[in-house]
Amino acid sequence: MSLVYAGVCSHAPGITGRANLVKDKALREEFYAAFDVQRQEIEASGAEALVVVAAEHFANFFMNNMPAYCVGMADYYEGPIEDPEWLQIERRKIPGNADLSLRLTREIMNTVDVAYAEEWKFDHGIIVPLNFLTPRFDMPVVPVNINCQGPPLTPLPRAWAFGEALRRACDAVPERIAIVGTGGISHWPATPDSGKINEEWDRDFLDRLMRNDKAALLDYTDEQTYADAGQGGFEIRTFIAIAAAARVPGTLQFYTADLPIFAVGCTVARFDLDAAA
Amino acid sequence: MSLYNLQKVLYVLNRDPAAQESYRADLDALLDSYDLDDEERRALRDGDIGLLYVLGVNGQILMHYAAFLGIEWFDYLDMMRKGIERYGPVRAGIYAMTGGGDSFTVEENSQ
Structure with a gap:
């Protein structure tokens, strides 16, 4: 009974770091406003901690020792690991809750062999969403990582x-x-094709996600x-992990493929936990 | 070919201020502590973003090295394209250029 909010949002570094290069500034503000609605919904849920399920980018994990899944277990974290000027987010400490992380991890371990980390530096995958969702950085965060960068990657049914x-x-x-999944849908970041977005593919995926159609969500191969x-x-x-945790359909609150400088289709959505209660 | 070691240098450099200091103070000494072949060493010695990209360095590692070198975003994207023109297609990894090398962010760039 204690999951009070579940949602997803985009996390690309350009969302803050290249904000000044956006051509359609009104659309950028619409996206930021959607983030702010998500913030308000998380606050209204009475959440006491925010679990952020992200896909990090070699801030903490490298191919010398790459966990498929990892949960942070510290009383505070630091971030961003990127150059603060590059990301346009000031470096700071972010509160955690090691005891809560421990209890969550123990329960998860009954079915998933998750790794844990008592030290964790947030990269844009976590701190860009936090910049909008907990702008005062005053809510304890439990970071969770799913390796989406260094193949072999965990199969979708495992997610x-x-x-x-x-x-x-x-x-x-x-x-x-509260739990929030952060990532991108179709995108080609940090390649010469940065800014390319397959809107049709994105909208089809988001349709499957918002219907919380397990079979359809797992019906992708990495190829x-x-x-x-x-x-x-x-x-x-x-x-996909957030959909599994939510168990109910959701509502797409914002999507646009028309902010290519952010190098991702910008997304904000929630799962409708209240409707199931 | 030791893409793992090549990426390891940049992974450490991206997150460790002491390594950044070593990079600036004595790059050769820093590179000596990694098992790199001549081409990889040259790419790092010259800060050759295009070659590093073609060698298969993951973009999430490479873009921070580019920022560390003070390279602006659009210049960084162009350096990857020029790397492909000069050295051929990306040889490893998941960050290959799968499109035609066109810019998807031209409008912003022209501002």
Whole structure:
């Protein structure tokens, strides 16, 4: 009963770092406003901690020791690891809750062999969303990573199973928990094709996600995703995990493919937990 | 070919201020501590973004090295394109240029 909010949003570094290069500034403000609605919904849910399921980019994990899944377990974190001027987010400490992380991790471990980390530097995958969702950085965060960068990657059905385990863990603790999945859908970031977005593919994926259609969400191969949605498309794992945790359909609150300087189709959505209550 | 080691240098450099200091103070000494072939070493010695891209360095690592070198975003994208023109297609990894090398952000660039 303690999962009080579940949603997804985009996390690309350009969202803050290249904000000044946006051509359609009104559309940028619409996107930021959608983030702010998400912030208000998280606050209104009474959440006492925010679990951020992200796909990091070699801030903490490298091919010397790459976990498929990892949960942060510290009382504070630091970030951004990127140059603050490049990301346009000031470096700071972000509160955590090691005890809550421990209890969540123990429960998850009943079904998923998750790794844990008592030290974690946030990169844009977590801190860009936090910049909008907890702008005062005053809500304890539990960072969770799914490896979407260094293949071999966890298969999609395992991402679903992880989301189910995360839900059981949230329901097993007395705290009110919000969870947000961050990532991109189709995108080709940090390649010469940066800014390319397959809107049709994105909208089809988001339709499957908002219907919370498990079979349809797991009906992708990495080869297809790479061809249609780029290497950035591998990050659908984070959104799929949140769908599994939410168990209910959702509402797409914002999507646009028309902010290419952000190098991602900009997305904000929630799952309608209240409707199931 | 030791893409792992090549990426390791940049991974460490991206996150470790002490390594950044070593890079600036004595780059050869820093590179000596990694098992790199001549081409990889040259790419790092010259800060050759195009060659590093073609060698297969993951873009999420390479873009921060480019920022560390003070390279602006659009110049960074162009350096990858020029790398392909000069050295051929990306040889490894998941960050290959799958399109025609066209810019998808021209409008912003022209501002």
